Amino acid sequence: MYKRILMLSAMAAVFGSAVAKVKLPHLIGDNMVIQQNTDVCLWGSARPGATVKVAVSWSESGYEAAADGQGRWQLTVKSPKADGRRLSISFDDGDGAVSVGNVLAGEVWVCAGQSNMEMPIKGFDDCPVDGYNDVVSGARADSLIHFVKIPSRMSMTPLDDAMCEWKQCSPETVGDASATGYFFARMVTKATGVPVGLVMANKGGSRVESWLSRENLERYTKEPLDSAEMVRKYKWDFHRPLLWANGTFNPILRYTVKGILYYQGCSNVGDPGNQYSERVKLLAEQWRKDFGLGDIPFYIVEIAPYESGQADGTWSARLREQQLRASDIIPNSGIVGTNDCIYPWELTQIHPAQKRKVGERLAWLALNKTYGMKSLRCESPRFKAMTVSGDTCYVELDNMYGGLNRYDGMVGFEVAGEDKVFHTAKAWLAKGRRIAVTCPEVKAPVAVRYCFRNFMLGNVANMAGLPLLPFRTDNWDD
Structure with a gap:
């Protein structure tokens, strides 16, 4: 009997030691990228009251933190400047060490939004991404790009962890990376020589309200926050508020990042007035507060032309107008145009194939505004002012970089008189x-629009080849 007690005690000690060993969130693991040259947050759980010691391969400095009564601990370590070295970190609470390896110091960006951000290099069914084979065959050269996909998960309460795994880009893995994110990372790495880590926390079909916190939803919206009410109001789960913020985004909020790339809006088409832009601003403020990293960059992708039930309608155009407004009212923000990222036959394709342009334009924004490469031309031309002389309207633009891409043959313009009926117009420089x-049909014009339709493709760009952002000079309710 005594031997049996001793054996059980020994087994309990071994089991207890195994349970007590430091546990890390899945986001902290092999192949991760840590933000370079800053204080990087690390966290996890251990035996309550235990002292967790952290050792890093790039420094002799030691770090430690005490686990609280629930076993939770958190600390920051000073990360090195990015130089391509493969790094490692070990964690020890006295009951056994846990290590992560193949870690890179670099630039970490969040890929947030809905399905066009989620869309991987391999595409969706019947929705290809241009250049798939080119990307896969060249992926061995992209080993400095790592990514992690946070599972799309709903939760009524904020989750601290998510089942995820960092991957290093290779021909075998790159197909799973966000296409927009990958092309962004490839350009940033090419321009800087610095590794890039992509944290892909998004959900297809999600609304801006899907990512707002309970506090913000209660204070600024009338969205249902009871699960039964959500189901009654929203047939599709991806339209529901709060749940994706809790389940998909909350697990990344302690990770140290450089900025956020935001590609979302299709599911908010039809929102009234300035509601969308104000809620995107609210979301940017929420995420910046939660990350605790100051006014980190927040770069927006304009939703692409799509028939949205009626090609000649304007409800999608009004959402694009709101996206531009959001980029204006959010500090340290910017927007990339996508009017030329659509093929004419993609009228009903909600997932257009040309993601390389989108990702690279985001990269040019970041390289210019965040990394100081001011010689890069990163802004699309946009409406500045209009004057009328006789039967001709004269439109002035900002962000031309010295001129436009064509003298004549411009398409996408419409004019209207006091009757508010728009007609296709001729335009030239x-x-x-x-x-x-x-x-000719409008002798006394009062308003001009450019590509202000759900699906309308123009051909005007600036000296950088960046497309003119759709606009209107009126404020009529069509």
Whole structure:
């Protein structure tokens, strides 16, 4: 009997030691990228009251933290400057060490939003991404790009962990990376020589309200926050508020990142007034507060042309207008245009194939605004002012970088008179780098629009080849 007690005691000690060993969230693991040259947050769980010691391969400095009554601990370590070295970190609470390896110091960016951000290099069914074979065959050269996909999960309460795994880009893995995120990372790495880590926390079909916290939803919206009410109001789970913030985004909020890439909006088409832009601003403020890293960059992708039930309608155009407004009212923000990222036959394709342009334009924004490469031209031309002389409207633009891509043959312009009926217009580059717009059917024009339809493709760009952002000079409710 005594021997049996001793044996059981020994087994309990071994089992207890195994249970007590430091446990890390899945986001902290092999192949991860840590934000370079800063204080990086690390966290996990251990035996309550235990002292967790952390050792890093790039420094002799030691770090430690005490686990609280629930076994939770958190600390920060000073990360090195990115140089391509493979790093490691070990964690020890006295009951056994846990290590992570193949770690890189670099730049960490969050890929947030809905399905066009989620869309992987391998595409969705019947929705290909241009250049798949080119990317896969060249992926061995992209070993400095790592990514982690946070599972799309709903939760009524905020989750601290998610079943995920960092991957290093290779021909075998790159197909799973966000296409927009990958092309962004490839350009940033090419320009800087620095590794890039992508944290892909997104959900197809999600609304901006899907990512707002309970506090913000209660204070600024009338969204249902009871699960039964959510189901009654929203047939599709991806439209429901709060749940994706709790289940998909909350697990990453302690990770140290550089900035956020935000590609979302299709599911908010039809929102009234300035509601969408104000809620995107609220979301940017929420995420910045939760990350605790200050006003980190928040770069927005304009939703692409899509018929949205009626190609000639304007409800999608109004959402794009709201996205531009959001980029104006959110500090340290910017927007990339996508009007030329659509093939004419993609009228009903909600997932257009040209993701390389989108990702690279985001990269140019970041390289110019975040990394100081001011010689890069990163802004799309946008409406500045309009004057009318007789039957001709003259439109002035910002962000031309010295001119436009064409003198004449411009398409996408419409004009209207007091009757508010728009007609296709002729447009050309006039003296003073103004665009002259006229139409025989409109003798006394009062308003001009450019590509202000659900699906309308223009051909005007600036000297950088970046497309003119859709606009209107009126404020009419069509």
